[in-house]
Amino acid sequence: MPTSLSINGQDRSIEADPVTPLLWVLRDELGMTGTKFGCGMALCGACTVHLDGAPIRACVTPVSAVAGKRVSTIESMEDDSIGRAVQKAWLETDVAQCGYCQAGQIMSATALLKSNRSPSDDDIVAAMSGNICRCGTYHRIHAAIRRASGELAKGSK
Ligand code: FES
Ligand code: FES
Numbered sequence: 001m002p003t004s005l006s007i008n009g010q011d012r013s014i015e016a017d018p019v020t021p022l023l024w025v026l027r028d029e030l031g032m033t034g035t036k037f038g039c040g041m042a043l044c045g046a047c048t049v050h051l052d053g054a055p056i057r058a059c060v061t062p063v064s065a066v067a068g069k070r071v072s073t074i075e076s077m078e079d080d081s082i083g084r085a086v087q088k089a090w091l092e093t094d095v096a097q098c099g100y101c102q103a104g105q106i107m108s109a110t111a112l113l114k115s116n117r118s119p120s121d122d123d124i125v126a127a128m129s130g131n132i133c134r135c136g137t138y139h140r141i142h143a144a145i146r147r148a149s150g151e152l153a154k155g156s157k
Pocket of ligand 2: 101102146
């Protein structure tokens with residue numbers, strides 16, 4: 001039986017078995033390859049998407065668990081004011097190296113700034129601790145989140 005999902009504001013009907021991880025539905029059934037496969041075990045954060053605004057690991061989330069909830073992926077971040085601010089800061093800070101982990105990093109950073117516009121250094125470290133970067137871009141990620149937070153603060157004045 002098809003499962004109904006809300007992905008990036010659009011209602012989608014999915015044929016996959018309900019136990020299929022959301023990651024494979026996004027990538028294989030919907031062709032949305034911005035969300036990456038890294039470890040498949042909730043250890044690296046490459047597959048991070050938002051479920052009702054909170055970051056989740058799509059590789060270990062069965063598609064049945066997101067039925068009736070709002071899923072947002074990296075493909076929709078340019079339509080999100082905070083997601084846009086984060087991506088702008090990422091470019092200005094020249095964060096990415098190979099880029100493989102960066103969609104997941106941006107999703108975690110955006111979720112952080114949605115819940116806390118002025119995170120402390122500790123808040124940033126805690127929120128980003130589950131996102132691994134083989135290239136070691138952690139300092140630039142931290143700086144980009146600071147930059148995005150500053151820009152959002154200016155915009156809200
Ligand atoms: S692929 Fe999901 S956390 Fe690594
Ligand atoms: S930029 Fe290469 S894994 Fe993070």
